[in-house]
Amino acid sequence: MHRLEDIRDILAEFEKQVDLYAPEGGPFGCRILDYGEVTVVIALDAVPGKALKRMSGFISEAEALEYVEEEKRYYGLLSERGITPLPTECVVVTGKTTVVYLVQDLVNKERLGNSILRNEPMETVAGCIEAALDRIASSVRYNRQIRDGLEAVADSQLSNWYFPETGGPPFLIDVGSPITRANGKVYAFTQLFYRSFPWPLSSFVKWLGAVESYFNEYFDLRLAILDMLGNFYKEQASARVAPCIEVVNGWLNRQPEKDEIKPITLTEVKKYYGKDAALLELMFQVRRYTRFIRNRIFRGRYDYILPGYIKRL
Ligand SMILES: Nc1ncnc2c1ncn2[C@@H]1O[C@H](COP(=O)(O)OP(=O)(O)OP(=O)(O)O)[C@@H](O)[C@H]1O
Ligand SMILES: [Mg+2]
Numbered sequence: 650m651h652r653l654e655d656i657r658d659i660l661a662e663f664e665k666q667v668d669l670y671a672p673e674g675g676p677f678g679c680r681i682l683d684y685g686e687v688t689v690v691i692a693l694d695a696v697p698g699k700a701l702k703r704m705s706g707f708i709s710e711a712e713a714l715e716y717v718e719e720e721k722r723y724y725g726l727l728s729e730r731g732i733t734p735l736p737t738e739c740v741v742v743t744g745k746t747t748v749v750y751l752v753q754d755l756v757n758k759e760r761l762g763n764s765i766l767r768n769e770p771m772e773t774v775a776g777c778i779e780a781a782l783d784r785i786a787s788s789v790r791y792n793r794q795i796r797d798g799l800e801a802v803a804d805s806q807l808s809n810w811y812f813p814e815t816g817g818p819p820f821l822i823d824v825g826s827p828i829t830r831a832n833g834k835v836y837a838f839t840q841l842f843y844r845s846f847p848w849p850l851s852s853f854v855k856w857l858g859a860v861e862s863y864f865n866e867y868f869d870l871r872l873a874i875l876d877m878l879g880n881f882y883k884e885q886a887s888a889r890v891a892p893c894i895e896v897v898n899g900w901l902n903r904q905p906e907k908d909e910i911k912p913i914t915l916t917e918v919k920k921y922y923g924k925d926a927a928l929l930e931l932m933f934q935v936r937r938y939t940r941f942i943r944n945r946i947f948r949g950r951y952d953y954i955l956p957g958y959i960k961r962l
Pocket of ligand 1: 682687700756758761804822
């Protein structure tokens with residue numbers, strides 16, 4: 650078992666030599682577990698049993714420390730609202746640039762919501778969806794009653810939830826982008842996302858408020874559900890959309906909000922996903938182009954690790 654200081658030392662060494670184009674293998678035995686929009690989750694042989702999520706795009710160490718504070722605050726807000734984050738430590742590593750690693754225990758991938766969705770019988774899938782929705786609904790309800798103007802929710806997509814083999818409540822594993830609002834305004838570290846684009850596109854994407862409107866949707870129970878179901882297409886589980894809509898509508902019908910929230914339809918889910926996939930793909934292509942320009946032409950450093958290709962349907 651490594652202490653956090655040892656992990657910090659290993660990550661500092663790892664950062665010194667990592668090839669951001671081809672991070673896998675190498676002296677630290679790097680494996681990529683998954684990519685986010687602007688993040689990458691890796692495992693290192695040198696740090697067994699841990700998942701390491703690399704957050705980049707910081708302009709200074711001070712900003713990275715601010716991010717860490719915001720992260721800690723987010724865990725607290727989630728817990729108050731009935732959502733249990735998977736225990737997460739933050740490690741700030743300053744080399745050529747500053748990055749933050751979120752360190753968690755490596756959980757069994759088969760028990761993540763998206764694997765369950767693809768591989769388990771409908772009964773199990775239904776139980777997991779209901780368990781995640783119970784937590785999301787609890788945070789949405791809590792947000793309605795706050796007095797300090799601070800709201801927080803979780804990303805509803807199933808790949809962000811870990812359902813332990815032993816049963817019990819699910820854990821939220823995706824805590825790297827705190828989804829919070831202060832007095833109704835999205836308060837998040839959205840600059841990390843914008844900075845993955847070249848100027849002036851970064852300013853344009855920021856002006857569009859793309860991340861803010863995306864985040865705002867999670868505060869609305871019905872939109873959070875549409876996002877969860879729409880993501881099934883990206884997860885290559887389109888056959889599960891229709892039966893899961895039934896599960897969700899059954900669940901909605903048992904909630905205190907049942908008269909305020911209309912049942913979900915298949916047409917809406919498809920439409921919701923189509924809109925999302927096109928925008929994300931465009932942004933991804935722009936980022937690859939930016940990396941090429943910055944690294945190869947200007948010989949600078951584009952600090953994000955990007956996937957080769959994303960299968961979205
Ligand atoms: N602790 C963990 N154990 C095993 N796998 C993990 C762990 N954390 C993350 N992963 C894998 O990496 C994927 C992405 O992680 P996560 O959801 O935290 O970030 P993200 O969605 O990539 O980030 P963002 O939402 O910030 O773009 C998960 O769906 C899972 O497959
Ligand atoms: Mg995620």
